């Protein structure tokens with residue numbers, strides 16, 4: 548959400564430092580000056596990429612591109628730049644902007660994802676960024692099953708100076724989403740941010756509940772929700788990939804948010820998820836601060852992943 552400003556780049560590079568340390572320390576050591584890689588070196592490179600959770604296909608693709616290159620010296624910078632380019636190529640077309648203030652009003656955003664993925668925090672950070680810009684924001688506590696989730700969201704609403712709507716524990720989440728959408732229309736809200744449950748008795752019930760929420764919102768505004776963000780936690784590695792498949796299969800997800808990239812040395816996981824998903828990546832979380840929720844830009848991300856400062860754009 549944060550606009551580009553001094554420090555934006557370094558937060559990203561800092562946030563991805565666990566991944567870049569693990570990745571580049573090893574990768575640069577594979578290359579020999581003025582020589583392309585031999586088969587054993589390519590395999591070693593593939594293994595390093597797999598260790599960072601790029602997955603076997605993407606690791607092979609990146610290693611293949613790197614194998615064809617000769618570097619005049621094993622100068623770290625040139626190798627890192629080439630690696631960043633290869634990573635960015637994998638992410639081509641997989642980025643998109645999240646810009647609720649340029650859409651219709653009220654702009655309805657649904658947050659989905661399993662508990663603990665960073666849904667509530669992401670919603671709170673977005674609310675804060677929007678109210679700072681002068682937007683009138685309504686936060687809706689659609690995870691009506693857990694009192695703690697409602698309380699956490701209320702705190703975020705106060706902090707962000709956004710309005711808040713919740714119900715008692717066990718209340719119908721779809722009914723709440725409906726009332727919130729009606730209220731937002733009547734009272735001229737710019738953006739409505741709706742949290743949802745991350746866990747019910749079983750997956751089917753969870754999906755049914757989400758689909759019901761979408762259905763009732765459409766009764767008020769057929770074009771809504773304007774955005775459904777699936778929040779995924781990078782630290783759970785390959786599990787995030789299966790979560791994307793479970794939620795993504797329902798086809799109502801319009802964008803992905805990958806959180807906690809600062810908490811893992813295996814940030815490569817974003818790449819197979821981006822490639823597997825029908826929805827683009829819109830935001831990434833690289834820390835706990837409000838400024839650590841950033842728009843996803845493939846090139847900046849790829850450079851930070853190898854420890855280079857992103858280029859200006």
Ligand SMILES: Nc1nc2c(ncn2[C@@H]2O[C@H](COP(=O)(O)OP(=O)(O)OP(=O)(O)O)[C@@H](O)[C@H]2O)c(=O)[nH]1
Nearest residue numbers: 662663664665666667668745806807832833834835
């Ligand atoms: N380091 C780091 N922590 C994050 C990031 N995003 C979220 N968190 C933390 O992850 C934890 C879980 O986030 P929540 O927002 O509570 O997750 P949730 O998906 O809403 O989970 P429930 O509230 O349990 O449903 C919190 O301690 C957040 O501060 C991030 O990008 N980096």
